[in-house]
Amino acid sequence: MTDDQMKLDRRSLAKAGIALAATAAVGAAATAASTPAAAQASGGTIKVGILHSLSGTMAISETTLKDVMLMLIEQQNKKGGLLGKKLEAVVVDPASNWPLFAEKARQLISQDKVAAVFGCWTSVSRKSVLPVFEELNNILFYPVQYEGQECSKNVFYTGAAPNQQAIPAVDYLMQENGVKRWVLAGTDYVYPRTTNQILEAYLKTKGVAPDDIMINYTPFGHSDWQNIVASIKKFGSAGKKTAVVSTINGDANVPFYKELGNQGIKATDIPVVAFSVGEEELAGMDTKPLVGHLAAWNYFESVDNADNKAFIDAWHAFIKNPKRTTNDPMEAHYIGFNMWVKGCEKAGTTDPSKVIPAMIGVSVPNLSGGFSAMMPNHHITKPVLIGEIQADGMFNIVSQTPGLVVAQEWSPYVADTKDLIGDWRPPMSCGAFNVVTGKCGSGAKAG
């Protein structure tokens, strides 16, 4: 099968998915209308697992997600719970320790008998719990943008795949700013390496010469950026418009941006587009020198609509601090949780083996003013937004994709995975189906 036919297949798959989503939405509305009658029939609670680090390095990002889950569960209980039962949150702390994630996941599923788990941030923690979820056949909702190249039956990926974040951002810079030279800077681990591999292949298909791509990796928590920023400056002095695509993670961002400001690199000279910097990260920074640098997400707090305003107000009331920001992974949990609720209502039970097939096609409102649908590859449809950092630490949305983008779980730009698709509907029921050989590989295979 040629590449073109492949694309066609993906597209028709997407169309089928959207049609499915539409019918499912109607169906789900019907079930939702009929549930109140069945409500209050039985006692007991439904347990929901929350697997986010509350201590250690990742606590900075993950604690907020635990709080937002508690808020969503509280809200759902005020609306009458799920299937006539109250929801009960079971919070565990895997302490930013990857093997402990697997242990805690096993505890949640076998001991606490949770109906679903919402959790993980880093890809390595997700990879660590994946075998547990597959073995015990439970559900994980994973809310963070990631590198793709994975499609498990038991995981619902509510964060962005690379084509829902990285590639539209690069397209924006290419078209709007005429960028010709690229610095791909990242922290040295699986997400930046895979994303940069995909981006490098993508840029080459767009005619960018290998000399015009510079790739740089730094360790976790890197704090001395002086000569890396200087070398970026030097790379940018070749007479072509240059941009930095940053997959720098977590704590390393603050010193990186500070150094950019100190060396006087302005967004109008060399813009930096980041995939891991959101409102939460900017909250600890003086953003004045950063005005104009970009971030690509599927949600920004500054999205201007009634749903988002209600969400932000509820969040401020729940956390009792009007200064706390909202961010993209929080929206992903909002979507994921609502999808799970709908999926359970559609299946009429919280039994994971029945909920998993029912999830496909479920469609719920997202916070950027539209609907997101769960596709057969267990990823969701999302709009892509590009924002510029403003002096107040919020993002000024400068571009938005006209429609929703369907996730490509297997990148078509990587030779090993370009023929793979994931489709968990019977009869295929496969996370890594090779359309050339017609065989089904392992769904959890790394890229």
Added chain:
Amino acid sequence: MRRISVLLLFVLLALVQPAFAQSAEEAYGLLGSGNFDQVRRGVETLAASGDARAATIIAALQNGKLFAATADHALYIKQDDGSFAAAATGKPAPDIAAGAVKPVRVNNAIRSAMDAALGALRLMAPDPATRAAAAEAVFHSHEPAALPALAKALAHETDPDVKLKLQQAQAAALLSSPDASEADRLAAVAVLADRGDQDSRSLLDGLSGQPPSVAQAAAAAIASIDRSLALWGILQSVYYGLSLGSVLLLAAAGLAITFGVMGVINMAHGEMVMIGAYTTFVVQQIIRASAPGLFGASLLIAVPMAFIVAGALGILIERSLIRWLYGRPLETLLATWGLSLVLQQVVRTIFGANNQDVGTPGWMGGSTMLGGITLTWNRNYIIIFAVLVLFALMAALRFTSLGLRMRAVTQNRRMAAAMGIRTPWIDALTFGLGSGVAGMAGVALSQIDNVSPNLGQSYIIDSFMVVVFGGVGNLWGTAVSALTLGIVNKFLEPVAGAVLGKIVVLVLLILFIQRKPRGLFPLKGRAVET
């Protein structure tokens, strides 16, 4: 025939006057449209219109003070007192409520357009610094459209520095202009070659469609700029190394006391640094709330505060935990490591897991050029601070009575006790001194790193590395080793990459310790063996 042409000229002149007004009018419409592309065109149109208010309006847009009415897109400028004035006339508009207008939003394309426009408009400003900045902005935009304005400004310019900048801007614009003569272009290349920085290199490298002689001259200029930049690059790396070394020295100085002098393997050392950084945050919060005028001095106030807070905590830790564990290094290691986790979690519970925003006072931001190297001010101050801390610490150990007692106790505990020194208190004070110095390091690190509960973790390994490499118990050794490690790191990084560079440094260090287990400057004498 001539009459007709004269007539035509008159018609044209008559048209030009309203055309000015009309283009300003059009620019106002574009600026209020709310569409990024149109706002950018609005900025360009307004700058070209010759409208007297152009500079004021564009400056207001740059500072986020330009507002458009939601109803009719009319433009208003927000005044310092919060009221609005009509943008076109500058007259106050008291009946405009804050809710009826929205700020005009900008993106990077508009920001570039504003820089270029303001540059061209301010070339004749009365203040020489403004003129120099304007010339720099025109240099960056190198729009041929600015050439007439540049020529006019050059004719009037008297300040030699500004004149040079104007000539450079003119050269940049000339090279981008399609109809400059070959001789002009060659002269322009020469001007840029003289300037000789990365921006000129970038400009020369980006030239296209030049006559062969000009292209040749540009290539030669690029080669010469590259040669001089390579030389400066070495000096720049030395500077980066010194600045990394000064950070390492600050982080390790406290440990050189607690581990080096007292021999306590203190894994909670990093947390003392972290607590110093949080003290800075708290001091700044108080200043922001009660005396915003003092903000520039907030770091100077934070230094003694951090010393006191971290030092007091150190004394508390020594009295409650460490004194029970002297002579049992393994237990000390485990206990202090546990303590570091406790301290992290306590801070996380009090302040939250998020990074805290520690502000940078104005005098610490930005950078300056020394020849071809960029010196960033915050790094310069940290280098100075590190040197000051080192000398203060040495002086304290050598010239104060407390220092004398500390040295006496560490050299021969029993003899010191026999002389009437209360050794337990000296232990506590020594540990407090080491912790206090770590707290002061936290003030400096808050300027370059995250203020989060994890701050200390990233420095603990490096600190031990510095102290061991330098020779335990020797402050000079610590200083030399910090600077050596910093410079080696910065020279390896561009060659091997940041990740591999760190590994190489670690391997070299292990080999060195194999050869010289006591580090660079081992202490000599009988006291060492105890």
